[in-house]
Amino acid sequence: MTNMFKDIIQKLYETQNITDDEIKLLIDLPESEAAPLREAALKRRREYYGNDVFIRGLIEFSNYCKNNCYYCGIRAGNTQVERYHLTKDQILQCCDTGYTLSFRTFVLQGGEDLSYSDDDICDIVSSIKKAYPDCAVTLSIGEKSKETYQAYFDAGATRYLLRHETATPDHYAHLHPESMSLENRKQCLWNLKSIGFQVGAGFMVGSPGQTLDCLVADLRFLQELSPDMIGIGPFIPHAQTPFAHEPQGSLLRTLNLLSILRLMFPYVLLPSTTALGTIDPIGRELGLEAGANVVMPNLSPVDVRKFYALYDNKICMGDEAAQCIRCLGMRVKCVGFRIVEDIGNVRRSV
Ligand code: 5AD
Ligand code: FES
Numbered sequence: 001m002t003n004m005f006k007d008i009i010q011k012l013y014e015t016q017n018i019t020d021d022e023i024k025l026l027i028d029l030p031e032s033e034a035a036p037l038r039e040a041a042l043k044r045r046r047e048y049y050g051n052d053v054f055i056r057g058l059i060e061f062s063n064y065c066k067n068n069c070y071y072c073g074i075r076a077g078n079t080q081v082e083r084y085h086l087t088k089d090q091i092l093q094c095c096d097t098g099y100t101l102s103f104r105t106f107v108l109q110g111g112e113d114l115s116y117s118d119d120d121i122c123d124i125v126s127s128i129k130k131a132y133p134d135c136a137v138t139l140s141i142g143e144k145s146k147e148t149y150q151a152y153f154d155a156g157a158t159r160y161l162l163r164h165e166t167a168t169p170d171h172y173a174h175l176h177p178e179s180m181s182l183e184n185r186k187q188c189l190w191n192l193k194s195i196g197f198q199v200g201a202g203f204m205v206g207s208p209g210q211t212l213d214c215l216v217a218d219l220r221f222l223q224e225l226s227p228d229m230i231g232i233g234p235f236i237p238h239a240q241t242p243f244a245h246e247p248q249g250s251l252l253r254t255l256n257l258l259s260i261l262r263l264m265f266p267y268v269l270l271p272s273t274t275a276l277g278t279i280d281p282i283g284r285e286l287g288l289e290a291g292a293n294v295v296m297p298n299l300s301p302v303d304v305r306k307f308y309a310l311y312d313n314k315i316c317m318g319d320e321a322a323q324c325i326r327c328l329g330m331r332v333k334c335v336g337f338r339i340v341e342d343i344g345n346v347r348r349s350v
Pocket of ligand 1: 071072073162163165203204233234235236237238275310311
């Protein structure tokens with residue numbers, strides 16, 4: 001058994017590809033057999049990124065959302081959540097704090113909030129770029145028209161995060177209401193790419209109804225898209241959603257997938273996510289040891305954080321940005337890596 005796993009890992013390391021059945025075996029690799037997979041992923045990671053860990057300042061600027069995804073705590077149908085959105089000045093204040101703390105990328109993330117016009121978003125983006133020309137602005141605000149994405153790009157945003165969530169149409173329909181489609185989601189990603197954005201896609205591990213075939217399809221779609229960033233984290237139920245009683249995603253599967261992703265996409269920017277840190281006290285450290293190379297501390301004002309709950313028990317809710325970065329700096333160091341003050345661009349070759 002062990003030798004068979006080793007052979008598959010070696011093949012993945014050498015060719016960046018394996019068969020569907022081999023992928024399935026590695027996704028469910030038992031903990032006792034996982035060491036060679038972690039080692040290979042770390043070796044690859046070091047070739048491209050050394051011991052560097054990039055940080056992204058996450059600014060959750062709005063929890064209004066027109067969508068009703070069944071898994072998400074800020075879905076439109078959740079009437080119990082208190083809604084907020086930040087003003088441009090509040091967002092710039094977050095960037096100011098972040099810049100002092102050595103962040104050189106700001107990620108503006110929010111629900112699909114119709115109260116910001118395209119011009120509003122462009123104005124916010126260009127104001128950040130003007131104040132911090134040495135920083136990258138990443139947007140993560142959902143599905144828009146190609147024209148709107150182009151306007152964001154022209155305003156100075158160069159990166160966009162839009163998880164595809166699942167590449168299997170039936171599964172997509174199990175996670176989302178009829179008003180949303182996988183086809184449109186994928187089209188958005190292709191549009192973003194063609195405009196010139198550095199694009200991030202990704203999915204939850206263990207979302208309700210997800211099978212091993214779904215995960216294989218996710219990896220195959222990612223191979224087609226060849227994104228610069230891949231965001232994955234365990235599904236975690238939120239009490240005020242239709243999936244309140246579904247089980248959370250598995251830590252081991254998430255770690256195995258991080259390692260597989262590192263080996264399939266050696267260059268990729270791979271965050272060790274807050275969701276991973278939520279299901280295990282050292283989840284983010286384990287994520288780094290599995291091949292992740294990015295962490296995304298929260299720069300949102302502390303008083304609004306509790307309202308941006310996509311899932312239950314989210315960590316770092318009461319901590320100032322300065323506390324988070326200090327805490328993360330130590331955690332990163334404990335597993336042999338170091339946070340760097342860097343814009344953190346993708347390194348497509350060694
Ligand atoms: N558990 C884990 N991740 C979630 N997301 C949304 N809801 C949840 C949840 N309950 C993820 C989605 C989305 C990203 C911003 O957060 O994948 O794309
Ligand atoms: Fe808006 Fe899920 S309801 S992203």
